[in-house]
Amino acid sequence: MMLRSGADACDESMRRLIKKAARAVFADGELEPSVEKISVSLPATNSSLREYYRLERFADREEYHARLQIYSNAKAIKVDWDVGAGERGQLSRVTLLDPKAVVSILGEELPWEVASRAIARIGAVAKEGLPNVDHIIDAWRLGKAPAGVPAERANQLVDSMRVIDAAQKLSEGGQDVLLRKLSARLFGDSKRIEALSRQFAFLLGEPAETEEDDVFARLGLVKHPQPMLLSGPPDCRIQIEGVAIPLAYPYLGFRPDSIKGLVASNDPIRRVLTIENLASFNEAADLAENARDLLIVYLAGNPTPSFLAAYNRILSSMEPTEILHWGDIDVGGFRIAARLADSIRSTGHSLKLWRMNPLEVASEQQKTVPEKKIEEASTICEKYGWNKEAEGLRSNPVFQEQEFLDWAPPND
Numbered sequence: 001m002m003l004r005s006g007a008d009a010c011d012e013s014m015r016r017l018i019k020k021a022a023r024a025v026f027a028d029g030e031l032e033p034s035v036e037k038i039s040v041s042l043p044a045t046n047s048s049l050r051e052y053y054r055l056e057r058f059a060d061r062e063e064y065h066a067r068l069q070i071y072s073n074a075k076a077i078k079v080d081w082d083v084g085a086g087e088r089g090q091l092s093r094v095t096l097l098d099p100k101a102v103v104s105i106l107g108e109e110l111p112w113e114v115a116s117r118a119i120a121r122i123g124a125v126a127k128e129g130l131p132n133v134d135h136i137i138d139a140w141r142l143g144k145a146p147a148g149v150p151a152e153r154a155n156q157l158v159d160s161m162r163v164i165d166a167a168q169k170l171s172e173g174g175q176d177v178l179l180r181k182l183s184a185r186l187f188g189d190s191k192r193i194e195a196l197s198r199q200f201a202f203l204l205g206e207p208a209e210t211e212e213d214d215v216f217a218r219l220g221l222v223k224h225p226q227p228m229l230l231s232g233p234p235d236c237r238i239q240i241e242g243v244a245i246p247l248a249y250p251y252l253g254f255r256p257d258s259i260k261g262l263v264a265s266n267d268p269i270r271r272v273l274t275i276e277n278l279a280s281f282n283e284a285a286d287l288a289e290n291a292r293d294l295l296i297v298y299l300a301g302n303p304t305p306s307f308l309a310a311y312n313r314i315l316s317s318m319e320p321t322e323i324l325h326w327g328d329i330d331v332g333g334f335r336i337a338a339r340l341a342d343s344i345r346s347t348g349h350s351l352k353l354w355r356m357n358p359l360e361v362a363s364e365q366q367k368t369v370p371e372k373k374i375e376e377a378s379t380i381c382e383k384y385g386w387n388k389e390a391e392g393l394r395s396n397p398v399f400q401e402q403e404f405l406d407w408a409p410p411n412d
Contacts, residue, residue, distance in 0.1 A: 006063030009051040011106060014071060016049070017042055017096050018103065022111040026143030031112045033099065041095035044082075052091060065091070076101035111151070115140045118154035125161045131205040147202035160199040162186060164219060171220030174309030175257050179221040193221065207331055214302035214332070218339070227253030228310055229298035231285035236295065237263040239317070250285035251298075256310035261317030267292040271410055272320050273354065274299045274311075276327030276336060276402055283407045291409050295320075299327070302336050308343040315347045324354040324410055329361070330399040331373055334380040334389075341384050351384070354410055357392035361405055366398035373399070 017040065024037040042048045055061050068091075071077045076098045082090035096102070103110050119137050126133045132146070136157060139146040149156050166186060170177045183193040197212040206215055216222065230238065231251035237244035238252070239260040245252070262269070270293040275281040281298040288296060297311065315323070325340055327333035333356065341351040355361050374397040381390035 006055055006060035006065075007067040009055055009060070010064045010067035010071075012051045013042070013049050013068075013094065014077070014102050014106060015108075016051075017077070017094060018099060018110070021096055021099055022143060025112045026115075026141070029138070029141035031116050031141060033110075033112060038096055038099055041093055043093050044091040049091070049094070068094070071102060071105060074098075074101045074105060076105065111143065115143065115151040118151035121154055121158050122161075125158055125165075127161065127165055130161070130164070130203050132203055147199060149199065156196060156199050157203070159187065159192065160196045160203055163193055163196065163221075164200065164203065167219040167221055171305040174306050175220075176222045176225055176304050176306045177220050178225075179216060179223050182221065206335075210332060211301065214336075217300075217302040217304045220305040222304060225255065226300055226304075228256045228259060228307060229253045229281065229285075229300075231281075231288060231296040232269065232294065233265055233267060233292050235265040235267075236269060237265070239263055249289055250282070251296075254310075256304070256306040259310040260313060262295070262314050264318065265292075269293055269295045269318055270320055271295070271322045271324060272297065272315065272318075273324045273326060273410060274340060276301060276325075276333060279403045280326070280405070280407070284409075287407050288409060294409065299325075299336070299340070303339060303343075308340075311340075312344060312347050315344060315349055320349070322352060322410070323349045324352050325356075326354045326402065327356065328400070328402045329356050329358055329377075329393075330369075330401075331377050331380075333402070334377045334386075337386075338380055338384055353381075353386050353389050355405060355408075356386075357389045358396040358398050358400065359392040361400065366396075366400045368397065369399050371397065 020040045020042065021033070021038045024040065025031060025033050044052065046053045052064060055064060068079055072079050078095040078097055079091070080093040080095070082092040099110055119140055122133065122136060136146045140151045163182070163186065166182060167177055170182070179193055180190040184190040186192070194212070197215055198208070200219065201208060201210050201215045204215065204218060206218070229251050230247060232247045234246055234248065237246045238254060239262065240254060240258050241260065244263045272295045274297045275284055276299050278298060278300070281296065284296050288294060300307070303311070323344060325337050327336055337351065337353060337356070344351060358366065374393050378390040378393045381387070381393065
């Protein structure tokens with residue numbers, strides 16, 4: 001930090017003193033600044049007051065001393081001098097007496113008061129179902145910065161919670177919410193929501209590496225409305241507001257909230273397969289022309305509430321014998337599958353994974369990953385009864401992107 005003068009150096013020393021007191025106040029998480037906690041001091045050594053010792057000019061030292069006297073006169077600090085160096089010739093020690101007086105002169109705030117206020121703000125807007133709210137509060141009590149957000153920037157998490165609450169209410173009817181319109185309405189800034197993607201992921205319990213669009217999709221927020229792409233036999237028809245539209249090769253797209261269901265074809269659809277990534281969906285749609293009993297649905301990554309609602313309406317309008325999902329073999333891929341499984345449970349169906357077992361899809365493009373990630377993915381699989389995939393992950397601890405695998409239709 002570049003210090004312009006002796007007065008700047010003195011202010012920096014006062015901040016250092018406040019930080020030392022803050023460490024004591026934050027240590028037990030109680031945020032109670034007792035006399036014992038704030039009774040801290042700094043010896044005038046090169047390591048403790050290095051900004052003081054970097055002042056080479058006599059005039060700068062004098063300016064530092066004059067500024068120090070202002071704090072002392074306000075009874076904010078006690079100053080000890082080395083009497084052997086002459087009156088006020090050499091600083092010996094600075095002791096904190098009144099933290100509020102120090103920050104008043106600095107024009108700043110006490111860290112523990114900032115934390116207390118941030119915790120109160122979070123508590124006022126937090127909704128049930130957000131897994132990391134307690135973690136945020138506990139971290140701020142200890143002076144830490146969860147998800148890189150210190151208490152001083154609590155507005156980032158408060159704004160994120162406001163967005164989550166608004167998005168959940170607006171998407172309850174199975175409709176997507178235009179991200180930038182909501183951002184403009186809530187904050188008067190069309191791009192504010194996009195600046196908060198990391199905070200959304202943290203609050204929702206998503207991995208830090210989750211793609212921004214996947215985080216938004218979970219909330220039903222879209223930058224541009226995405227059609228639901230469907231591929232199936234041409235005599236299979238999609239019900240749209242009183243009109244049954246036959247599917248065309250290789251696929252057709254529909255607005256999710258316009259889909260009412262599926263009209264049975266001559267050959268009943270027995271299997272439904274969702275595919276996570278567009279390249280793999282395109283290949284499947286091109287090569288599945290003769291699959292008379294298979295409906296293929298492009299998932300577009302993390303499904304939005306409108307997609308899930310439309311998908312459930314399709315499943316409820318037919319009697320498939322098998323519901324399958326094909327996605328990336330990684331934590332994100334299994335999390336997406338879990339969301340899909342949770343959603344279709346209301347239709348009376350269960351979800352099976354297809355080509356997501358590392359033991360069954362050997363490829364040179366598989367990536368060895370840390371044990372922690374393998375365990376996280378395996379735990380998801382076990383929770384949803386995908387035991388073969390869990391065993392495969394532990395036996396062959398690798399991840400693989402879906403696009404490296406060639407299309408092959410599900411076997412009977």
